[in-house]
Amino acid sequence: MPASSETKIIHFSDAVSGFVDHGLLQITISNPPVNAISAAIREGLMQAMDMVETYSVVHGLIIRGEGKFFAAGADIREFDLPPSEPTLPQVTARIEALVKPVIAVINGPALGGGCEIILACHYRIALEAAKFGLPEVKLGLVPGAGGTQRLPRLTGLTAALDMIGTGRTISAQQALKNGLIDEVAASENLMLTAQNVAKKLIGSDLSRTLELSVKAENTEQTVAKILSKARGRVAPSEALRLVSLSATLPAQQALAEERATFLHLRESDEARALRYVFFAERDAGKQSADSTVATRKVTTIGIAGTGLMGSGIAVCALTGGYQVIGYEQSEEAALAGYQRITALLDKQFQTGRLSDQALQQQKANLRVSADIADLSAADLVIEAVFDDLTVKSELFVKLDKVLRADAIVATNTSYLNPDDLALQISHPSRVVGMHFFSPAHIMRLLEIVNCAQTAPDVLATIVAVAKKLNKLGIVCGVCEGFIGNRIFSAYRREAEFMLEQGALPHEIDAALEDYGFAMGLFAVYDMAGLEIAWAKRKRQAAKRSPDEPYSPIADRLCEAGRFGQKSGKGWYQYLDGKRQIDPDVTTLIETVRLEKNIQARSFTSEKIITQLLQVMTDEGTQLLQEGIAASPNDIDLVLINGYGFPAHKGGPMFAATQSKTKATGTSA
Incomplete structure (x- = not known):
């Protein structure tokens, strides 16, 4: 319910304001466009709670977000700054401990820190359009303000493991069903419903989330599924560990472990890479397209x-x-x-x-x-x-x-x-x-x-x-293959040359999967089919310089009728649909080595990755020098979103920068 023209508006900070109506302090958090949890919001919430505790005529607190969001995570402007007080854990702890009822009115997405705030409230009412999530793992982090401990106490272990371990969001109806929220209300009744709930809760025993118990559940299948998709990322496994602690440790001890883990991960290579990707996506294309130019109408x-x-x-x-x-x-x-x-x-x-x-x-x-x-x-x-x-x-x-x-x-x-x-x-x-x-x-x-x-x-x-x-x-800009296919072609050629030099397809694929790719390069070839690329190579054969390095291994596979999974054989053989190493492929590769008089050498996983990353980086550098790509960020985003490069490594250009930084001992 909006304030009337005669209502005195109280400004608790630059981002939190409110008014008292019928004995209830109704505050709005405002940090456009998504009400990200900034220092000003945290300070404002603390000031508002000071007022609730100080004045006997104020009997409760109602919190809502301005615009279409309740609050969506941390303020990106504070990502690389050290935590400042009041911290979000201090805010959520105080909300839960308040002796007067605190009602969360969730008018839109409540994500990350925004979700942790509502978890600490004594009652949660949401619009049908609201969304809920703790997506910190997508930034290489874990919830750091009680999310791993409060959520399982409301939803149960399995639902909490799934939400926090994957970072996925859920709808208001899903949140109501699993206990994350208490009620879904229509927009025209939202504030009136909150006022009525607050009045009923005044003087009663409030539901404090951390005082709820967590029942033991069989979560092995959920945990295994999440870990199978983590692909070397640390944050998902740490998130699962912390959520599981809610069933075995006292709340305050588990909260301390959560906070320590959050602060540790915040400085990790994984989090640094994912923050880089976050900012790169936000700024994508800004250097190449003039935002001041009027656009044409397209309907x-x-x-x-x-x-x-x-x-x-x-x-x-x-x-x-x-x-x-x-x-x-x-x-x-x-x-x-x-x-x-x-x-x-x-x-x-x-x-x-x-x-x-x-x-x-x-x-x-x-x-x-x-x-x-x-x-x-x-x-x-x-x-x-x-x-x-x-x-x-x-x-x-x-x-x-x-x-x-x-x-x-x-x-x-x-x-x-x-x-x-x-x-x-x-x-x-x-x-x-x-x-x-x-x-x-x-x-x-x-x-x-x-x-x-x-x-x-x-x-x-x-x-x-x-x-x-x-x-x-x-x-x-314009070049053959543009950014992605040009780098991918160089990466593919290098992998095939490595076969001639001594590596085998399964060794290269294993190294790539250990690094974080969902599938190895040769397994992807087999899944897509080898014949289309073969036809293209045959069309280009007449234009190919005899001095250009060229590996015939892929051509010979196709000449032998090995077109991938669909034919049962490609770089691997497929028995009952399962991928297996094929000795015939090894023999074919060894034959090519012999023809070219190449002495095979051994490849470690580290050497494979280093060599492939170097080729990607070299080609990316060429694209920058030629003006085809506007920035290293754009190259990394193309490789991550189009070619499966693991986001938690930041992309080949970022990874090269990090390696150089570590080698020289300088700060990034």
Whole structure:
């Protein structure tokens, strides 16, 4: 309930203010845009509690957030600063110990420190739209203000282990079901409900979270599942350990262990790398796109080609709220494209990522046509046809005849030169690259290719569209493979040369997986299939210089009919679907070594990683020198989000900087 014009507003700090109404102090925390828990918020909360304790006419405290958030974690401006008092543990301890009731009114996401605040309150009321989470593990940390001890006392061990160990968020209804909150209320009744609850709690025995007991549960399966996905990260295992302590240690002893672990992890390489990634994502593309340039209006997006890639792009556009017009060359292909797109939408509905209302709206926003003239209504057309220069060039010529002169044309090419395609169309300044990663509706990365003649407002528009598509847009220049595929190609070549030098596929894969990759390079090849890359190498063979180093091992695998998992054999053999080392592959590799007169040498895991990282870093340095990439941050984000580089290592450019820092003994 808002304050009336006659209500005296009390400012407890720059970020906390409130008023007294009917004997209750109602305060609002405000630190736009997400009410991150800053020093000013902590100080303001302490000052507000001073007032509640001091004045007998104030019988309780109601806390809410301003705007659409309750509070979302720590203030990023304080990430690399030492903790300052009052600390968040001091705030949450005092909230819980207050003799007068404290009610949390959760008007939006309560994440990280914001969630820890509500866990310490005596009663929690939320809007249906509220979200809850303790995502600290995603920054290489653990909750540091009681989250690992309070949450399991409300939800039980299994639910707490899952939330804290994975960092995932849950809905208000899930939070109500597992006991994290006490009530869900409608927005128009939220403050009135809180006032009524507070009045009932005045003078009663308050529910103090740390006084609740934790029941023993069989959590082995939950723990094993989380650890299997940790891939070498320390924070998830430490989070699980701390949550488990809630069932075995006295609360205050476990809280002390939590705080010590939090402070230790805060200075770890893992946390430092993940903080770097956090800031890099926040600043992505700012150096390459001029934010002062006005963007073009985009309400309708055309998708030329609705195969696997095109249908995924269409789903992204529909999810972003755009009208979508798909195009195929025949009625039969158009119908198949429509069915592919709607099947993806149906799957999102079935998995709970899309409401029935949103599903119906997105289907209403979609049409797929066999008439290219229908694309004339599009403000932006993204071509997603086969990655062949002739095929794409012919399509561009056709598009030029039907599109408005101000319509933006984007190519989804992975390796072709978009400047060559721009020559096929009038007003080449409207041509830009949009390199999606497959599956396009799931993969977050989007390389935005700034072509030689791309107009500044076109580039700015695509950067804005990428945000609406919920993509991490990284702006880059034109070169073969752009940022990601160019580095990946160098990394792949080096791995294959290492086979000739003495390493084996399973040794390289094991080293990569130990480093933090979800799968090793050769296992990924087998999963994707080897024949497409083979066909590309055969097409390029005529242009390849005889002086260029080249490994024939992958070609010989394909010549032997070893195309990966689908054929039962690739870099590995697959028996009953299980990957196994194949002696025939070892023999093939040894034969190539013999032909090239190479004396095999042994490779340690450390040597494998060092050699592969060096190649990535060298190629990244070249991209920076050529102006293809704007910053090392952008290179790291591409490798992390498009190629599985472990985020907790920060990316190859960051990892190289850290190694150099340690070697010289200087501070980062």
